[in-house]
Amino acid sequence: MSSFRRFTDLAESLPPTVPFVGPETQERTMGTTFRARLGANENGFGPAPSVIEAMSRAAPLSWRYADPENYDLRQALSGRIGLAPERFVIGEGIDGLLGLVVRLIVGRDTPVVTSLGAYPTFNYHVAGFGGRFVTVPYRDDREDMDALLEAVRREDAPLVYLANPDNPMGSWHGADAVVEFATSLPESTLLVLDEAYCEFAPEDALPAIAALADMPNVIRFRTFSKAYGLAGQRIAYGFGTAGTISRFDRVRNHFGVNRLAQIAAVAALADEEWLSHVKSEVRRSLQRIGEIGRDNGLEPLPTATNFVALDCGDAARARAILEELAKEGVFIRMPGAAPLNRCIRISAGPAPEMDVLAEALPKALARIA
Amino acid sequence: MSSFRRFTDLAESLPPTVPFVGPETQERTMGTTFRARLGANENGFGPAPSVIEAMSRAAPLSWRYADPENYDLRQALSGRIGLAPERFVIGEGIDGLLGLVVRLIVGRDTPVVTSLGAYPTFNYHVAGFGGRFVTVPYRDDREDMDALLEAVRREDAPLVYLANPDNPMGSWHGADAVVEFATSLPESTLLVLDEAYCEFAPEDALPAIAALADMPNVIRFRTFSKAYGLAGQRIAYGFGTAGTISRFDRVRNHFGVNRLAQIAAVAALADEEWLSHVKSEVRRSLQRIGEIGRDNGLEPLPTATNFVALDCGDAARARAILEELAKEGVFIRMPGAAPLNRCIRISAGPAPEMDVLAEALPKALARIA
Structure with missing residues (x-):
């Protein structure tokens, strides 16, 4: 359908691309919901x-x-x-x-x-x-x-x-x-x-x-x-x-x-008490992500955040792992530029979502191999 | 305190004025809270x-x-x-x-x-x-x-x-x-x-x-x-x-x-039922605002909204009424340009706030006269 034609030159020149596609968009495409939402560095331990x-x-x-x-x-x-x-x-x-x-x-x-x-x-x-x-x-x-x-x-x-x-x-x-x-x-x-x-x-x-x-x-x-x-x-x-x-x-x-x-x-x-609680839960989860990564041959990078970058070796493999994890119901993201994009990025989350990750990652890797 | 000096020419040229001062700002200045919040065309009948x-x-x-x-x-x-x-x-x-x-x-x-x-x-x-x-x-x-x-x-x-x-x-x-x-x-x-x-x-x-x-x-x-x-x-x-x-x-x-x-x-x-309810409550309140206005010699203009403009005759009088109403704990607003600013603008609201308005308006007018 036709569009108004007199936007600024700048507006006309902008690409229709967006910074991030939301997990809900992927869910609508897949027809299922993610079992573990670990891609947007959200804090699944929740507000206080x-x-x-x-x-x-x-x-x-x-x-x-x-x-x-x-x-x-x-x-x-x-x-x-x-x-x-x-x-x-x-x-x-x-x-x-x-x-x-x-x-x-x-x-x-x-x-x-x-x-x-x-x-x-x-x-x-x-x-x-x-x-x-x-x-x-x-x-x-x-x-x-x-x-x-x-x-x-x-x-x-x-x-x-x-x-x-x-x-x-x-x-x-x-x-x-x-x-x-x-x-x-x-x-x-x-x-x-x-x-x-x-x-x-x-x-x-x-x-x-x-x-x-x-x-x-x-x-x-x-x-x-x-x-x-x-x-x-x-x-x-x-x-x-x-x-x-x-x-x-x-x-x-x-x-x-x-x-x-x-x-x-x-x-x-x-509510400082809740913040302390969240920080300790996040630390535990980061530890767990590192262990899951190592158990599967993916080295975790040091982190000062609520997420871990796992080194997958190269960008194609990282992309493939991300896509296979999505099929397993695990939402994660990865960096957009080389050489960072040899990694996948996984957010801390509650233990049940970590369990899903632990179960899904070897399956994803097996399908790639 | 000093400011960064390299904003765009446009940004540097903008005035520090803002479109609306919030009622909370007035409340902080007055040291009291408004008894009737009828200035921002909010809907005091609330969400469903x-x-x-x-x-x-x-x-x-x-x-x-x-x-x-x-x-x-x-x-x-x-x-x-x-x-x-x-x-x-x-x-x-x-x-x-x-x-x-x-x-x-x-x-x-x-x-x-x-x-x-x-x-x-x-x-x-x-x-x-x-x-x-x-x-x-x-x-x-x-x-x-x-x-x-x-x-x-x-x-x-x-x-x-x-x-x-x-x-x-x-x-x-x-x-x-x-x-x-x-x-x-x-x-x-x-x-x-x-x-x-x-x-x-x-x-x-x-x-x-x-x-x-x-x-x-x-x-x-x-x-x-x-x-x-x-x-x-x-x-x-x-x-x-x-x-x-x-x-x-x-x-x-x-x-x-x-x-x-x-x-x-x-x-x-x-929730269409609630919308109908609100619309009928608003109609009743608009009617009441008109009556309160007329009772005090201020003619209500016809309205297709959830607020009523009351004609105060001239801008100075409208401004004075607004200010006196604020002292009585009633928050209203008025148009910013002539000849509209001969009016005050009062939003529909629940009956208790209308009662406050009915009580406050004659007092405000008396102080001006």
Whole structure:
């Protein structure tokens, strides 16, 4: 059917591809549901019972728009992280916040530096605003900060993306190295430091808040989607200097954050006991994934996240294993670029899903062999 | 505190103003909560009990990302509205969808036609993408479609906004007039037809689905925020030709719609009994607002929405009444542009809030006199 013909040149030039196909799409194609949902780095240990309770209690007031200032949540974050409330921006997941920061900085042909195989949704937004990609390869399965810095300088890029811990590899850099990278950047380059998995990381992988907080060219993004088990609620935050953060108010959808999501996030921050519980469950599950991998000849890479990359040797084999696991009812994903795509990526999950994985993986491998 | 200095020229040029201040902000300033929340055209009759139940049941699975294709909801809408599922786009409220459609069409200095005093959030997005406003005045408190058409032709504008029924006045045009307007537009002009209040409108105010469905230059937006009582859930939809609708997939945040919101929307569509109930409660409340207005010498304008504009004579008096009502614990809003701003705008709500209004309005007026 015909389409309106007067979209912007940029909009006309965008490809119809999307960053991720959802497992529901695969399920509809297969005609069955997955027995183990281990592909999207969701947290199958779930939100805290206290959070579920808070959401149920708040559901009848869903007729109200949410507070567009996200006041309660910014207060709670301020108390937790130790920065003033005006230094936080709340958004519809890190994905939503990435879209905004890209929009604020990127126009036609603006160079943007990222790692080859890093987070595809960041790339989606950069492409969506017409940016020009400058990618540097991973080194030893970690993002290569020296090469990122070199690319930033060479291209005079105003924006660089770094995830620490990294997705899709689960690798990480120490806090000191990250701080050195950030402080080495030109003031005219904004660092998007994606810390979606920070709650799972060792202490010494996370720069102290104070180490970066007063740098106008650094924004750190964190989320309730992972450790807090609220991916479906679409709520995340960024923090930096008040001046830099204030720019989001000029473009964000002020009433865009779900009211229950705000309430759930505040409740989640308050329940430290559940967070500890989840972290220990995740550690156990990561251990189990490593064992299952090794039992089947697939070496697990070290991880500071809630997922494990298992080395399958080469991309074709990784792809084949992923596809065979899907037939066994196991949803996983894999990196999109070489040489990372020699791996499959498996998220931590409850024991029954681990049992499914343990049963399915040898079958998948047997069919390939 | 200092800010990053290398945002786009457009971003640097945007004002820090926002379309609406939330009632929570006012409450924090006043140090008290409103006794009657009648300013945001929310639906205080609430979502259906069946919807609340569906949300509570789904809350524990909030750890899952939502289906990025919004498949279930698009199927349900398809069944209800009678267009194929691929002709629907789901977004984070009409506000979110307006941002996307503006992004797809508007660049620096693109002329965009709207009515002077119409929906501010549309204007916010147009400004945010650098568009140039071409506004035409209301005529007899209705959007002036002849003048909109004339402005579109004169400026060769690719985008025109019309709300029917209208916000903030509550006025409406008949279906035939809207269809004539739409079909008179050049093919190179996209009509955003905002039907947020359609469920409250008389049948003959709404163009038949078939009348506009095959026009590539028309998108109709509807929402679960109003009649369905789910403003806090941030979920709305647009429909048009498959070709035009497909363009949203190139820029939207695919995983941006809340999972509970999708589930709530599907449940809401299924509960026709509750919708009838709400509509009759709203009619009763609108009647009551009119009576309260007349009892106090403020003439109600006719309405096809869930709110009433009360004519206060002039803008200064309207503003004063609004402010005095706030002191009495009543949250209302008023139009932002002359001559509409001689009115205050009061949303329908449950009887206890109407009682508060009935008690507060004479006190407010007495203090002004």
